Amino acid sequence: METRDIVFSLVMVISAFALTYRWLNRWEVGDPVIVLSAMVLVGALASLLLSIETRLKRIEAKIDAKERSVRVSIQSMEENVDRQLQGVITRMYDVLEQLGKRVYR
Template sequence: MEVKDIGLAAVMIISSIVITYKWLTRLGDSDPVIIISSMLLVGSLAIMIILLDSRLRNLEEALDAKERSIRINIKGVEENLETKIDELSKNTTSTIGEFSKRLYR
């Protein structure tokens, strides 16, 4: 977790406490249970968002690693295929050359 994530979570919790307190004082009695439950609600929401962000970053890193390995594998296959095609074209050229020599004899 980064410092900005923790800071934003703290801001979310503090703002929920202030909003709930002000809202309840305008309506009459302020119940500390409501204030604490709103703090827990917003705190759990903030933690859920932070954990979701962490999971998304882990998935992104895993996808990047797999993408790199696939690129390397494709490059290796491409090089192998290229050498085989070159050998095949040389063999085909030499075979065609032999056939053309036999035809002219």
């Protein structure tokens, strides 16, 4: 969690406090329970958003690790297939060379 996220969460809570306090004092019927519950609600919302962001970053890191693993596996398979193909091509050239020698005899 970055400092910027914490600052944004605090701004959300403070703005919820100011909004509910001003809104309820408009009619001179200020209820501190409503103001406190609005602050708690916005704080919970901020923490929910931050936890979702953290979870998404964790999932992204796992996907990157899997992608690297798959890339390495594909690369090793490619090298293995290339090696086998080179062996087959070499044997084919040897057989073609032997057939060519037999035809010219």
